[in-house]
Amino acid sequence: MSQRSWIESANETGCDFPLANLPYGVVRHREDSFIGMAIGDQILNLKSCVHTGLFSSLPETILSACCADRLNPLMSLGKVSWSSLRSRVTELLDVSGPNGKIQERVLPCLIPMHGTEMMLPAQIGDYTDFYASIDHARRVGKLFRPDTPLLPNYKYLPIGYHGRASSIVVSGTEIQRPSGQIKNADAKPVYASSQALDYELEIGVFIGTGNALGQPIAIAEAEEHVFGLCLVNDWSARDLQSWEYQPLGPFLAKSFSTTISPWIVPMEALAPYRVASGVRSPGDPMPLPYLASPTAERDGIHVALEVLLQSQKMREAQMGAVLVSQGNLCDLYWTIRQLVTHHASNGCNLRPGDLLATGTVSGLSEGSEGCLLEMRHRFEPLRLPSGEVRGFLEHGDRVILRAFASKDGLPRIGFGDCTGTIV
Numbered sequence: 321m322s323q324r325s326w327i328e329s330a331n332e333t334g335c336d337f338p339l340a341n342l343p344y345g346v347v348r349h350r351e352d353s354f355i356g357m358a359i360g361d362q363i364l365n366l367k368s369c370v371h372t373g374l375f376s377s378l379p380e381t382i383l384s385a386c387c388a389d390r391l392n393p394l395m396s397l398g399k400v401s402w403s404s405l406r407s408r409v410t411e412l413l414d415v416s417g418p419n420g421k422i423q424e425r426v427l428p429c430l431i432p433m434h435g436t437e438m439m440l441p442a443q444i445g446d447y448t449d450f451y452a453s454i455d456h457a458r459r460v461g462k463l464f465r466p467d468t469p470l471l472p473n474y475k476y477l478p479i480g481y482h483g484r485a486s487s488i489v490v491s492g493t494e495i496q497r498p499s500g501q502i503k504n505a506d507a508k509p510v511y512a513s514s515q516a517l518d519y520e521l522e523i524g525v526f527i528g529t530g531n532a533l534g535q536p537i538a539i540a541e542a543e544e545h546v547f548g549l550c551l552v553n554d555w556s557a558r559d560l561q562s563w564e565y566q567p568l569g570p571f572l573a574k575s576f577s578t579t580i581s582p583w584i585v586p587m588e589a590l591a592p593y594r595v596a597s598g599v600r601s602p603g604d605p606m607p608l609p610y611l612a613s614p615t616a617e618r619d620g621i622h623v624a625l626e627v628l629l630q631s632q633k634m635r636e637a638q639m640g641a642v643l644v645s646q647g648n649l650c651d652l653y654w655t656i657r658q659l660v661t662h663h664a665s666n667g668c669n670l671r672p673g674d675l676l677a678t679g680t681v682s683g684l685s686e687g688s689e690g691c692l693l694e695m696r697h698r699f700e701p702l703r704l705p706s707g708e709v710r711g712f713l714e715h716g717d718r719v720i721l722r723a724f725a726s727k728d729g730l731p732r733i734g735f736g737d738c739t740g741t742i743v
Contacts, residue, residue: 336736342586342589344438345583345584348438370387376723381397392440395442396530399529400679402661403588406494440490441579442672444675445674446670450479451479454470454653458678475605478658480676480679482580488578489578491551497513498573514557516559517556520679521555523649526547526548527659528546528547529545532669532670536665541582545670546660548589548654549585550583555578557572557576561574582723594619594620597657612662623723625647627690628641629641629642629704629720632715634704646687651683651684682694692710718740721737
């Protein structure tokens with residue numbers, strides 16, 4: 321294929337959704353909801369493609385899944401079906417693929433992104449948040465345990481906790497500042513509105529095919545179970561968290577809201593951007609056998625990550641959002657393959673539509689912190705172009721997460737924005 325589409329907006333420099341991407345989402349348009357694939361500034365309605373016969377060469381199982389109102393049925397079909405559907409859509413949209421008559425049949429199945437509403441892409445049955453960035457873990461650990469920032473288990477297993485799936489919302493949803501118990505150093509706890517609200521820059525891993533209860537997933541097969549990736553902002557109330565997290569970990573400080581981007585980028589689209597995995601130091605213990613990947617030299621994915629912040633004052637002054645940090649998915653200590661394998665290693669059954677998040681992605685250098693809490697190690701506070709200073713999020717602050725894979729000679733594979741505004 322040519323990597324160019326006859327839809328010209330998909331070929332523009334900096335476009336998030338070129339022909340090589342084709343992410344999945346669920347769209348609402350004119351009282352109808354459908355599964356769509358993003359291409360340039362357009363959305364291909366898969367249900368319309370089925371009804372017009374454009375997918376007639378595909379199996380009935382795929383056709384039925386394309387007509388569903390969520391991605392779960394398609395997720396359950398597995399990698400062969402995902403690849404077959406992707407190949408057919410690529411064929412229809414490639415500049416060197418269909419003739420003029422086929423293009424005329426595709427055009428009515430395309431809808432401009434502007435004016436549509438994005439929905440949660442799947443019914444998320446379960447949500448697990450990991451702690452896979454060692455730089456994040458070490459930097460935050462120093463704030464609370466200066467002598468032992470990393471606990472002894474960190475380098476042996478991916479640490480995670482079970483989160484609340486019901487409060488996962490799609491990008492653009494306003495975030496209500498939570499209330500809960502807060503304890504100051506020399507006072508009894510009070511029930512009050514959080515004054516230490518934070519964002520967390522993460523990548524989400526959507527499970528496709530699951531595993532039977534009691535049946536672990538081998539490390540070599542782990543990514544066969546992954547449908548695709550999205551952006552995640554796991555909002556955190558740090559003052560609630562510091563009081564409640566011992567001994568069982570996060571609870572109300574996290575469960576009030578988690579924002580995800582609406583588009584799921586297929587693993588196949590990210591294949592050309594694979595790199596060596598992990599940031600293990602020479603003296604670190606080797607992973608136990610069940611976590612030792614035979615493909616470690618390409619288990620990482622080079623995905624640049626960005627956090628932008630725009631205060632209410634900045635919007636009123638018509639100032640754009642400012643970049644406050646940058647990271648990369650390949651900086652994780654534990655890979656996606658290891659997260660999936662460890663999650664199922666005790667026989668836990670993963671299901672189509674389950675969401676696993678990496679935890680805050682941070683790098684080693686200043687400017688790569690994936691949350692505001694980490695920035696407390698800096699000598700200077702975070703200053704905005706408006707003259708405002710931020711320790712934590714204030715009323716009206718808008719956080720925008722962005723991600724893209726790029727490589728010389730290859731198109732940019734974008735994730736779209738993951739946005740939330742504090743109200």
